[in-house]
Amino acid sequence: MALTDQAFIQYSRQILLADVGEHGQNIFSQSHVLIIGVGGLGNLAAQYLAAAGVGQITLVDGDTIERSNLPRQLLFSVEDLGSNKAQVAAEKLMQAYPDSHINSLQHYLTLDNAPEIFNARQQFSLLLDCSDNFSTRQLINQLAIEHQVTLVSASAANFQGQLLSVNQQLRPDTGCYHCLYPSDMGVSQSCQTVGVLGPMVGTLASMQALMSLNLLLSLNAKADQRQVSGRQTQVDDQPLLGQLYRFDGAKFTWRQAKLTRDPDCLVCSA
Amino acid sequence: MINILLNDEAVTVAVGTSLTQVLERQTIALNGVALVLNAEVVPRSRWSHIMCQHDDKLEVFSVVAGG
Ligand SMILES: [Zn+2]
Numbered sequence: 437m438a439l440t441d442q443a444f445i446q447y448s449r450q451i452l453l454a455d456v457g458e459h460g461q462n463i464f465s466q467s468h469v470l471i472i473g474v475g476g477l478g479n480l481a482a483q484y485l486a487a488a489g490v491g492q493i494t495l496v497d498g499d500t501i502e503r504s505n506l507p508r509q510l511l512f513s514v515e516d517l518g519s520n521k522a523q524v525a526a527e528k529l530m531q532a533y534p535d536s537h538i539n540s541l542q543h544y545l546t547l548d549n550a551p552e553i554f555n556a557r558q559q560f561s562l563l564l565d566c567s568d569n570f571s572t573r574q575l576i577n578q579l580a581i582e583h584q585v586t587l588v589s590a591s592a593a594n595f596q597g598q599l600l601s602v603n604q605q606l607r608p609d610t611g612c613y614h615c616l617y618p619s620d621m622g623v624s625q626s627c628q629t630v631g632v633l634g635p636m637v638g639t640l641a642s643m644q645a646l647m648s649l650n651l652l653l654s655l656n657a658k659a660d661q662r663q664v665s666g667r668q669t670q671v672d673d674q675p676l677l678g679q680l681y682r683f684d685g686a687k688f689t690w691r692q693a694k695l696t697r698d699p700d701c702l703v704c705s706a
Numbered sequence: 707m708i709n710i711l712l713n714d715e716a717v718t719v720a721v722g723t724s725l726t727q728v729l730e731r732q733t734i735a736l737n738g739v740a741l742v743l744n745a746e747v748v749p750r751s752r753w754s755h756i757m758c759q760h761d762d763k764l765e766v767f768s769v770v771a772g773g
Contacts, residue, residue: 477773570771593772615749617769622738627772637773680747682767691765693742698749 437462443535447489455653461489463656465535467561468492469648470553470585472545472576474521475499476508476627476637477590477644478566483511484645486529486536490652493529493536494560495522496553498544508634545572545579554583561655562648565589565613566641570623574703577602577613581704586651586677589613590644594630595686597640600695601647601677604704606655610678611697612704619702636685643683647676710762725753728764739766 439447439458443465450456467490471478474497482493501509501516501524509521516524526540543549545567554560563585565576573589580587586603602612627637654674682691699705707718712728719728725748729736741748742765748756758764 473773475773566773568771568773570769573771591770591773593770596767596770598770611749616740616747618737618750620737621769622735623769623771624738630772632772640773680742691742692745693765694746696747696749698751700751701749 437465443489446535450488460653463652464489464649465491467652468494468559469562469564470494470496470558470560471564471566472496472572473566473568474509474525475505475566475568476632476634477592477641478521478564479509479511479525480638480641481564481566481590481645481648482525482529482538483532484642485648486533486538488645488649489533489535491536492539494539494541494553494558495526496541496543496545497522498542508632508637510634510638545575547575550575550579554579560585561652563587564644564648565591566644568627570617570621571619573617574614574619578703581612586655587613588644588648588651590640592637592640592685593627593632595633595636595684597636597643597683597685599640599643599647599681599683600679601651602695603677606658606674607678608704609697610695611701614703615698615701616680616695618698633685639683639685643681650676708758708760710758710760710764712764713766719758721757723758725756725758725764728758729753729766732766734766739768741766 447461451461471482474495499521501512511525511528520542522540522542526538529538563580581604588601590599678695680693680695710717744763
């Protein structure tokens, strides 16, 4: 599909990149990204993806905008207080980035309403975990495995941030979120209890968006290769999949580790 | 005795000390942390089966769930 002149100008700085080009821009425009949680992470990740020309984004959040959200949820302002986060974010993003169609589901993700989101009409390119609690993160992981979607999970609280991506079809050896963090784990830190600085969340959201754009390109390149070669190949050239990145926003250190499948994992090894 | 690094700090442990025993000695709650050994995550179910080696680099950290 040829880009319009206007699209070519608007996205020229990313089309200039050898790894993107017109082909990559078309991949972005044909992608549908599901974002669970429209707080600090979801605000900025959604904005970067919409601004990059991702064709369709679905935002899911049942939460309403509160005054204490404003320092880090930059799409929202005082006049939005009391409104639903997914709805307001979708409206503002569609106004700013008309190439991107944004759906908003104005309720929290639950096991019961998941079939409404993951139905036969929807084929998600990526699932972004931008939620703010451990039980939702476990549910998102479970749904990503069940529906065979690549999961890009980011989190931030206090001065700690974590980012990982997993896909059971492409990298079964690196396991899932539950292999790293079993659901019986004790969780002490949340933004409500320990606080967080806006740019701390923004850093992780930016990295999550950057990882997502990279994955859209590389996963599609791999799919093209499979079509050409006509066989399913093990993806061993996906350097971002199956890695855990941890950022300390006080010491400014990044640490990287390879994820490992837990042979006893109740979620991905069942 | 062998020397390991636990979150960048030098720690001395006896030969044959498992990852579980390292955490217990530091009074770290086993169900509150994840563990990286030499840049690879070790799932909790494996901790008691893996013995520390000289110069092992251990990173122990909590889940961050906020966003
Ligand atoms: Zn697993």
